[in-house]
Amino acid sequence: MFSRWNSSSTSTPATVAYPNNWSRSHLDSLSKIVVRKYDVRIIPLVFLTYTIFWLDRSNIALARVNGLEQDLGLQSSQFNASLAVFFAFYILLNIPANILLRRIGGGTFLPALMVAWGIATLCSGFVTNFAGLCASRAAVGAAEAGFLGGVLLWLGFFYTNDEIVSRIGILLSSMPLSGSLGGLLAGGLSRIQAGSYSRWPWIFFIEGALTVVVGIIAYFVMPDTPATASFLTGEEKIAAKARMILLDHRSFVRRIAFVPSNSSSNSDIPKSRRNSTHPEAARNETVTTIRFSTTLDIPATIIGASSTDRIHKSTWRRAVLHPVTLFMTLGCFFTVESIYAYNLFVPTLLVEMGFTGVRNPLMTVPPNIFAFLYTICITQYSQRSRRVALPLMVSACLATLGFLFLLIGSFAGGTDAQRGEPIIVKPLQYAGTFLAGAGVSASTPLAMSWLCVNANPHYVRAISLGFVIGVGNFAAFLASYAYIKTSAPRYVEGHSINIAFNACLLLVGVASLWWMRRENARREQGGRDHRLQDLPPGVSRTEHEMLLGWDHPRFRFHM
Template sequence: MKSDIPIQMVEDAQPSTDNTISNAELADEAQAGKVEVAPPEHDPAVVRRFLWKCDIRLIPCLGIMYLLNSLDRANLGNAKTDGLEKDLGLVGNQYNQILTYYYIPYVLCGPGMAIITRLITAKYSLTGMMVFFGSFSIATAFAKNFGQLLAFRLFIGVFESGFLASVVIYMSGFWTRADIASRIGLFFASNVIASAFGGLLAYGTFQINATRLHGWSYLFIIEGSLTVFFAIVMCLYIPRRLTSAHFLTAEEKAAGVARQLSDSVDEVDGKFSWSQALIELKSWHTYVRILICFSISVPLASNNNFLAPMVARLGYGTAKTNLYTVAPALTAAVFLVAWCFSSDRFRERGLHLCAALLVTTIGYVVLITIDVDNLAASYVALFLTTVGAYPVSPLFSSWCVSNLPNMNSRAFTIGLLIPMGNLSGFLVSNIFINAEAPRYITALRVNLAFAVLAIVLCFSYGMWMRYENRRRDRISGRITTLDNHGHGQEYITDGVLTAKDPRFRFMA
């Protein structure tokens, strides 16, 4: 780190009779973690242009990619409402088995796919994954029995396994931890919109009167074909990384790199290192994050895979059931984006997670306690469970990214956490018992229990981070620098390999 950059502000530091400090003294104190150096100066107008260009060029592209990924992952639930089980001769819990087995390759292959992304960049890994899982989605349309359907879903699981983690890693290379939650929120909104769009698309597709293929077969063909087409388009458009973004000027790239070094990562475009990638396995934080990720994923997985069957408790037919999933999903998308922007505005993650989970908890309490014939209350409760479930994933992803300054350990850890969270799919696939339809009382109780557990974990973890930040302040003094927007930040990441570094401050 250069030692001739001036200190902008130092709180709780020892008073000095001299207003200057030598380069050698600055270097010594910066190395000891006692002081903070200011980030390189950049014209705020350049920073605003950088953010605006990244927002309008990348988020829509990534959003479309994730929307298509979500459709290919969740369309089985829509197909179920159109008689997929009967048409393929599924018996007993074979449908639940297909959902369960899908998560085996999804969980096992996730970390490896994230590492591949770190090696070849998301430009090629993401679009490659889309081509493969889109192709197998098309193949699903021609499944004739349980075995064929299972085989296609297993391959889809392999190539979808690292998709979400790869996108989060890619985004963290453009936006800093101070502004990434809102961007991940916008990106995740496409998943929620996919639920709504998926319902509308299913509603329209199921109106096709054809005898050669089943109605649900056309759903897989349409969605899979869209995925393959957009994969090719995106491969030609999205940049490999910030420093090679074709839509940024040299000045904007320099501003983006400086922001990353002062507010997000230890180095930009660094080489891959296995020792750095695996370093977080030695930290207790990883295992706490796994518990939180699993807990928050149970309500989300329930909504992704069983929203349509849950809406079926209202007693409507196939078409209306899919149509009635649209309103909760769209409402959840609006709440998700607003809540993520609030999280960035207040530079806070844990309490925002708790608040969203509380909404979900209330929804499940209502569903458990009311009579199944109370349609109005049931629909409102489904709104609450959906609205509260969707913001937790982007908030948790940004929480983890915000506290992992090394890109190699970030890639492996996010690649590990997201599949670990998707282990919840094994549970969710087996708690929605057909014999309990349409109320699914076992599923409701399990979802409620994990929502409460997640609240306890997020609150406790966030409070510990606040305590640890204060402890580090007492030891080395509270160091504040000003970023390019004039906002205070209490740490640096340039050269900070792990959160153990005394210069690092957690974003709680």
């Protein structure tokens, strides 16, 4: 169930005084207009940036099958080591990058990251040895560190929890689509010969330059928040702010009143509904006062936002040590290993199936198109059914089956009696790439969505996302060495690892679902009400309730 309030509550806080004396229907009407504008102006651009993000991340796999190892003289597992260098910098900078985004603004920070990693990608085409390759991969990893979690955080300024799941699904479906696009581009770019550069360098030259151009365009188009969105009118900006307070980040503080910015904070609210220190009053009669400008052409502002949305000492504890964060960190660890192993080594697996030369990148297109369509469908189902756990577990099962096909296909044909080499069952293995690609591609947006719709307030979301992505990406080191030359052509170790990890992802999904159901039931019975009484010194009751976030007794976990 997706509801965040208990069974006696309605879909919005029980006592609401809307800004500028609006009616609920007027705010709902404006909200629909605002969301439509977001979908038209924000989602297509971010989808493009995400596609480029995944394209630049996986282009080294296509460069590998187009002569990179031979031209650079890489020995043994040096290619795998260069992949590990990328993830080292990517992991270290995740949390700092997320906090910087919150302070600098997504409209500035995210395009700057794009330009930085675009330049680093372009320079990768000039490397001539192993050291140069490692340096370029380190630069790309450092620049990309804040982008994945940063975009998810940035979307949280615009979309409510009930809206964001399908949008994250659309955006992260760009991952398999970029695989298809990368395969088509590599098929053409690898034929370019100009001067002393031929084949693989042009993959980096063209894709890196494209990233820089899109990053510059994004700087002039992406707003930091709804208040700075040029495509919203003044009235729509107020509605955008109000709906987020009512329906998303502060929804568990059930008594909300908007008052003019020139009035006292409690003067327009009856005494019986002002902030109270009594536990029952805190549970049933608390009023959160939000000051809004009464002039519709002036962007709405929340008085006191700086005090309730800053990083407190307890914020780190509530973010990093929360059971949901720990569950999602495990889930991210398992799904990250699988998605990177798949994206980085599918071209290599296709070589063992006999698809070489120009055919190799082209044969990556059908599985990636299937994964793209599956990801769109399963995340839309998640949005409509108001479930996240079930689609995630189904996707984990699908990925497990896909890697099982790949493993069985490497043994089912037996061994060539004359040459003593394994006979690969191509149809079975190629079918496995479809199932594995679909499962791992959908698991990532579903896992990230599950965290995003629960982590609260915003700085908790920023830290927990950075922690989950950062720690979870330690699995990328394992993915970098999952498929090594010495295990070719069967790659038993790599397939077995991915089967085990997706089975573990399924178990994490079951455990998370069990914990959330138990915790929601405990809160329904009043088992967490004592948290409202533990008021820290120097903190107002309203601020305390907002800072509690997903630890608030009235918060209900999305499942």
